[in-house]
Amino acid sequence: MIFKNVSKTKLTLAFISIVITFFVWQQGLRDSLNRPSVSFDISQKEQEIAELSVQSIPVDLKKFFIINDPVDKINKSLSEVSFDQLTERNKLIRVISSESNDPIIYKNISKDFENKNYKFLIDEIEKKSNNYLYKPNSNKFDLFKNDRFLYHLLSRKFDFDDSSLITKSFSSKMFLKILAIRLIPLLSILIGSILALKVLWTTISLKKFEWQEIKSLDLELIDMVLLIAGGFVVLGEVVSPLFSISLVELFSKNISNELSQSLKIFFGYLFMAIPPLGIVYYQIKSLNGEFTFKKDYLQFNFLPIKYAIIQGIKGWLTIVPFVILISLIMNSLIDNQNGSNPLLEIVLNNNNYLSFFLLFVTTTLLAPLFEEVIFRGILLPTVSRDFGVISGIIVSAFIFALAHLSLGEMPPLFVLGIGLGITRIASGSLFSSVIMHSLWNGLTFFNLFLLRT
Secondary structure, three states: OOOOOOOOOHHHHHHHHHHHHHHHHHHHHHOOOOOOOOOOOOHHHHHHHHHHOOOOOOOHHHHOOOOOOOHHHHHHHOOOOOOOOHHHHHHHHHHHOOOOOOOOOHHHOOHHHOOOOHHHHHHHHHHHHHHHOOOOOHHHHHHHHHHHHHHHHHHHOOOOOOOOOHHHHHHHHHHHHHHHHHHHHHHHHHHHHHHHHHHHHHHHOOOOOOOOOOOOOOOOHHHHHHHHHHHHHHHHHHHHHHHHHHHHHHHHOOOOOHHHEEEEEEEHHHHHHHHHHHHHHHHHHHHHOOOOOOOOOOOOOOHHHHHHHHHHHHHHHHHHHHHHHHHHHHHHHOOOOOOOOOOHHHHHOOOOOHHHHHHHHHHHHHHHHHHHHHHHHHHHHHHHHHHHHHHHHHHHHHHHOOOOOOOOHHHHHHHHHHHHHHHHHHHHHHHOOOOOOOOHHHHHHHHHHHHOO
């Protein structure tokens, strides 16, 4: 019997935790269907950067970077979404980039805008549509210089010079951005595919995969239930936010919304990590009679540090092609996938540098360390000990994907979890999977940072 010699208190707590976890995760996955996909915003931002970089792209390379007019592509994608569902900025872009015969500009759409500056622009566009010779003074549009793409669209619409703002230097920066946005994934896929084929060839040649020794803590499956369901979900995802959100709201009354939002995420993650890590501390202490930081309970195996880092980088590169492949398959099977992590949209539209720093620390340091300790440091070795390495990798990857509460992102996260598990066991170092996880989050963060215009 799996739960032999287990106290009734433990069983009761585990049962209650599982029930609560079921309802929390079921509701979280359902809610994810109502969250818009950030891929729409990412695609639009990329086209905006492409348009702003046009004058700096070498003639020979234009056919590779600009296949169709970026503004036309943006307008087409926006026209496929109900006008009422667009943000005010996107509504405005939709109207500005429309042709004169587009029915959208003949509607009384001023009522759809709360921003008084946007209302002013709509009035100007209506004057232009009624009289194609109408040409307002370009100074009227100076209010929009902080949004360079919008200002550039206005210069096209009303035929005025925007070179004082869209300078050659700025355009060159946009070209470097679009170069990085498109080449980094391609290079990662190329190198990763070569590494994956090399691993596959080595495995076939040796007829086995070289696993390193796995040392698990002397914990039972009931302890895993209490750690994941009780610590991670009930205390971490349900109880902790009550304290972290209240704390931030108490001290953030006079700061910007962007910074307040980032502080909630930063402290939310810290508070969420405390209960499960506290349970890990208690479990180790109950097994060993004490907890000593000098002991490597979870096989971090930092040293040799160069080896651990290289294994993490290799693991990241090797899994990239598979995660991207499963994402492409999902996109081809399901149109307009919803459920993107809301953190992605926050990073994409954030313009506060302190806020950016907090989000960077959260996504590339706190999240990888905490999640790897729980899923690859504790869960994977325990399940591997009882049911085998393959089962350990699959179970830990599935729960890792499920814990992110996004139906749309579950398949690619599951594949990423498998890669993290393989790296953990193949390298014999939890630090390697932390590095790999940090690289994945860090490159995603960097890509979103580049997409800001």
